[in-house]
Amino acid sequence: MSHQPLRTARTRLRRFPQRGIFDRQAINSILDEGLVCHLGLADATGQPFVLPTTYARVEDELYIHGSAASRTIRAMSTGQPVCATVTLVDGIVLARTAFNHSFNYRSVVILGSATAITDPVEKARGLTVLIDRLVPGRSNEVRPPTSQELKATSLLVLPIDEASAKIRSGPPGDTGDDLLTDAWAGVVPLQTSVLPPVPDPRLAPDRPIPAHIRSWRQETPN
Template structure:
């Protein structure tokens, strides 16, 4: 394995990406993908079988936080010490070659291996809940009514410390066989974009309340 640096994750047999030109082990690249994504697919092993579930999440440094109702079956299984693999993938486009063989997608994918840890410290749990809420729209937590102790107690928060990680990224045009470029088939890219809004007021919203600042920023930005 390569030695990690302050700015990058070590390359190990577990996280090494076969196609070197698609691989990126920088912390900042990984964190940017995690911060842009909305859903993480969280995988763990239960009775020797794989479970993959989509979850909202938040990030503070190299800790990923997921949460759920205390009653949720899955969170009960994600107990202390369980190995977890977590994937966040942003799809940027369809890549259409002259040959079916050279069709692919443009994407940015963050893949993480870590260990689940039940968050019991009160301050860490509170900060994690803020991070998960603000992940939807930065600043949103402060625009809502104060969270109660009862709500916090009813919520289980699990931290996954990033132990091994890699980003895999593809961009640009198809790469066809050299002799195919002269063929009469169309080839190119279809960009895929994700857009937010416009915001829809809750049907029971009190009269005269404007759309919250965090939401206005989100829907005007992307």
């Protein structure tokens, strides 16, 4: 239940083999299910800013992109310490006591410093990964970025070296006499649902929805 530091997979595997595997797998599985991370960055006065953004996990790195003109992206490019947090909210835990109310959730917190990818070929490949991770097969369907669009976009890579996962699941934690009280207790599960795609009104009306969009996350168990 507590945040466990994650060094490299190799270090972790040497020191606590089972926990190490569990941690890396748990972290990856949460990162791969999430769509948006919350990126934290502090200014010189210590004021933090927390902004939502999309991301892709590629092996042990988190790819993040944004406008090259964005203050946040520029600050990240200089190697300032950042925090990237991904949270999946799985349910509301309704206990018999006010105190035991909670959420079921899975979250990952990554601390570190990002590096900007400046090589145009690497950058183009990284941006393709960001799209295809979100909607697999999408990059084949669309016009790739022009060199001007590439210039206007920054790609940052944050190593997943110092990270932790936190998970709460299951029924409320009531104990003792509280179990004898009259209150209903349990969990209201929540999930992110995918609704039917809404075509751009500028498409031909008889235009079929391609398979890579029709099937997107339809198979997601949760």
